[in-house]
Every structure is written in structure tokens, then in C-alpha cells.
Amino acid sequence: MVHVIREDLLKQLPATVEPVSCTGILSHEPGRMVSQGAILTNSRWMATLGVLSLTAIAVGLICLHFGAQPIAYGEVLRALFDTVSLKDSTDETSDIAKTILLQVRLPRILLGFLVGCSLASVGVALQALLRNPLADPYVLGVSSGAALGAAVGILFGVGTTFLAETALPACGFAGGLVALLVIYRMAATYGQLPIHSLLLTGVILNAIFSALIMFITSILEPNRSYGMMAWLMGTLTAPTYGSLVALIIYLSIGLFLLFRHMRVLNILALGEESARTLGIDTEQAKRSLFMVTALVTGAVVSVSGMIGFIGMVVPHAVRLVIGADHRLLLPASALVGGIFLMSADTVARTLIAPTEIPVGIITALAGGPFFVYLLLWRKDRLA
């Protein structure tokens, strides 16, 4: 009896594990499993990012159209074309519209796009790093550290001088870095940098920084304290092109460094131990990723305040739709984050124009229900 069973097994086994030809199972050629989205292919990558880039440009144009006074799309395009081709406008009346477009709306929309991009990218990185799909810079306390730095700057009058543009981001940086160093120092007392102690440290730091920010807000004169409240809630104000260029240079360095880590993020998302068995020096990877995210966050917070929803909801939503591979998730989330914040800011500045609402409120109110809808919709699809 027993022998019969064993022979059966032996007969059955080679059939299940027979090494056969591999073509068609995983290949870059359009095969069965590729069409089911089993792996990320070059063509899917290009298609997704292409569509998102075009969407970003289209949304940008729509955002240029809207404002306290809508400007016709034809005029928007003409103004942009004139600027690109360095042609002087001949029409007197369109000069005002052109000034509004180029000096007020365009820089602000670009700023919104950049801030959205950065927040979403940082969110993606932190979620993989902390293996927490709901993590963002705020959980770690890096944002509130940066905000505290900027708040201290405002308290000592930096915000009202001509130094504001260059000094406030520096204060934000400093604050973000201080938060980072404290987090790292506290977590490092355990020898390694275990991820849950990192999270806990972030929670505690957040509480302390928030208290200090509230303290500073409460001792400021009422009119300055109002400005700071608005900034803390998250506002985008039209920057000069000089400061915009500085921000672009800065963020592109940060984002380039993040993008170099896309495959590492894939592996880190499996967990620290698995990542090490797959050949990653996790301590070093965590250190550099953490540094980059802190610096990008510091810069972003100093120009836009606490826009806290994008870093969490955009990566999560994008992941639900396109999957978890960071080679696509990171750039796609960056584009979606940019599109999202551009649109939200347009709503914020037009909804009850000429009064503006802090864009942080709009992002939270629009993003929350969208997130719930997406979750429910996906659940329907899965069932």
C-alpha cells in the first residue's frame, strides 16, 4: 500500500516541476502574462507616463485660464508662444492679461506643480521606507520640524524683510534637518535604526514641534499671527522667477536622487530583512533616502506651509491603479501629485475670489472623499 502511494508521488512530481521552455511566460514581447499586467514593461511605462505628462500640460493650461478674471485659452496660448519665441507683444490690451498670466498665474501654477510633485514623491519614498502605506513626511515630524524652523524665522522678523524669499526656505531646511538629526539620534541609540522606533520618534517629535509652533503663533502680533496661520494651513503665493528657479534646481537634485533609488525602494518595500537578503545595505540606503526626503520636505514646507494630504493619498491612489512597482509608481505619483495640487490651488484662488482659501483645506476636502471612493470602487471591482 505505502509503496504504491510513494510511486504515485514520484510519478506525479516531475510532471509538476518539469523545466519547460520559458518563452511566453515572462517576456518583453506581447505575451499572455504581459497583457495581464504581470510585470512592468517598457511600453506600459512609456504609455502611462506619456498620458500623465500630457494631462499635466492640459490641466496647466486650464488652470491658466481660470482666475479672478478668466482669460481666453487662445490668449493664454498666444502669450505663452510669444514668450517662448521672445516676440514682443503688439497688442496693448492683451498686455495686462499677459502680465497677469506670466507674472502671477504661471509662476504660481508651476510652484503648485513642483510642490505637488515633491510631496507625492516624498510620500512614495517614505511609504516604502517605513513599510507603511499611509506614511508621509508629517508622520515623521520632518514637516513640522521644517515648519517650526520657518516659524522661528517669522518670529524674528525674517518674513517681513526683503530677506524673506531666501532666508525662510533656509530656516525650513534647518528645522527639517534638526528634526531629522533628532529622529536619527534617538533611533540610533538602539544600535540599528528599527523602523517602528523611527515611527514612534516621529510621532513624539510631531507633538513637540506642533506645541512650539502653536506657542510662537500665540505670542505673535495678531496680523502676523494671521499670516502665519494661513501659511501653516498651506498656501501657495506667486513666487518671483528667481526664487522659482532656485526651487526648481534644488528640487530636481532631490528628486533625481530619489528617482535613482526606485528599484531599491521596490526591494525595501519587502521589509528590511528581506531587503538585506537581496543584497541591499539597508542602513546606508535608509540613511540616504531619509536625508533626501527630509531636505525636499524642508524646501517644500518653507514655500508652501503644511499641505499634508498629498504625500499620503496620491501614492496610495496611484498604487491602487497602476500597481506597486516603484519604477512606475514614483514618477506617476509625482505627476499626479503635481496635477492634483495645480487643480486644487486653482479652486482655492477662484472659489470665493478675490478672497483665497488655504489650498491645504481644498486638498484635504477633495482628496479624502476621492480616496474613499477609490477604495470602494476597487473593492467592487475585486469582488
Added chain:
Amino acid sequence: MSGTSQHQSIGMMRSDSIPLLGRGPAYDVESVRFRYQSNESQAARWILDNISFHVQEGEVLGVVGPNGSGKTSLLKVLARLMTPQQGHITLFGQDLSAKTQREVACLVGVVPQDTQMLFPFTVAESVLMGRFPHRARDRWIGGFGWESREDLAIAAQAMMTMDIVHLAHRSVTDLSGGERQRTVIARALAQTPKVLLLDEPTAFLDLQHQVEICSVLRRLRDERGLTVVLVSHDLNLVSQYCDRILLLDHGQIVRLGVPDEVIEPEVLESVYRCRVLVDRHPSTGLPRITLPGRQLSGEN
């Protein structure tokens, strides 16, 4: 007990039938001591206490022992996830601690105990991640790097070996425990390792897949000379499928040898503090253990 002589002859036969033992050691572990660092209190006990042994290239070594005997710690030390405070380990003749994490990952695949996954990677994507250590070198384009044709072929092969081809497009977060386990083993195989370290690989598997995975491990050993170190609670599984067994207790080696030398009632009873019955597997003749059941008297 009737057959001391039979017992020994089977033991002899078994050790003779290991064809690859002449190859030299894959691992050479020399008086290794390891303990967890706990804020400078010197009282922390040694999890691994003065352990020395060899893992032969091309053998399947089973590591057994009671809870907390140091099995998983031993595996982690071998995988270079933890560094022992004393002693040293060589991997194919080279100092393990001198290797980079990536160099180790090209030689050693690890299947951890906890295979929980949080992010919705597809099964095919997670198996392909096993190719990472071989492709991690191209740092500048490393962020974008696509898998080569060879990577895809190796991953497909690993998926076929683990019988998960039909799951390729599924998200790892939606898999059953057994499917996830097989995905993780496939990922380790995609690393094309020379040594495979597995921590309780059959814990979530049903009977069919338990038998299948153990057979696959033996087949890989026969065909590719894969060295396997397998931690398990299942003494019978280890006895049937491993060439040699290492029995740990309190961080020390109690016995190391072919199943007949380790699966002995007196040894097991002293280590596990529980009575066991040892007889023969009806078809392989290897030792088999049974728990005493309810009526304790009259047996053995």
C-alpha cells in the same frame, strides 16, 4: 527494541548514499557565539553558544530543536543578517563577514519565516526581485534598469519550479499563505543561489505542497548541487528529506549526523522533555517519530 544491528546498517547505508559529500564545505562555522545586544546589561544569555560545524556543499541539512533553541538565529547568522560576537564563518572558503551584502545575496538565498507582504506587487514582480543582487551594479541607471531576457527566463523557471505560473498576475497581498510561501521560495530560487536557507518553509503548506517543496529541494540538490539548510519543527519531514540533521538546544549542538544518529528516543526525550516513539517509515526505512498519544503505559 529488536534491531540495533538493523538500525546501524541503515544508518551506514544512508551515509554512503550521500553522493556529494566529498565536495568540501559550503559553510565552515567555527566556535560561533551570538547574543542580542541589550543596552549594556552583560547578563544577556548566548543565543548561540560556541557552535562549530560544517555544511557540506550539495547536502540538505535540517536544523531542529525546541522553541528558543537558536534555530532561527543560526539561520540569520549564516545569512549574514546578524553578526556573531565571537568565532567566524566562512562561505565557500571565504570569510563571510568580509563580503558585502550583495556578494552574499548572489550566493545565498533566504526564505524567511514571516512572508507577510504589504504592497500589492504581482507574483511575477516579486519573483523578479530575486534578480536584484545580480543587477544592482548599474548604479546610475539603476533606478530605471529593466530586467534582461536572462532575468525573465530565470524568474519564469523559478515560478515553474514552484508551480505558481498561474498566479503570475495576482497581487501578493491577495494570496493564501501557501501561495505566498511558494512565491518567496521562487524569489529565492531566482537569485540562482548556491546555498538556500529556509526558515520553516512548510509551515503554511498543505500536505501536497509540503511534499512537493521538499522533493523540489532534493531535486535541485541533485541537479545543481544546491546546498540547503532547512529549519523546521517537523521532525518527520526533516528525517525523510534531509541528508543530515543538526539538533540544537539552548544554543548548543546536541547531535549532528544522519537521521539515524539524531532521531533517537533518548536524545529527543532529553531535549524536548517529552516522550516520543521512534519507529521506521514503512517505505524509506528512515526513522519516524510519533507522539505517545493518550495511553502512556504499555508502549515502547
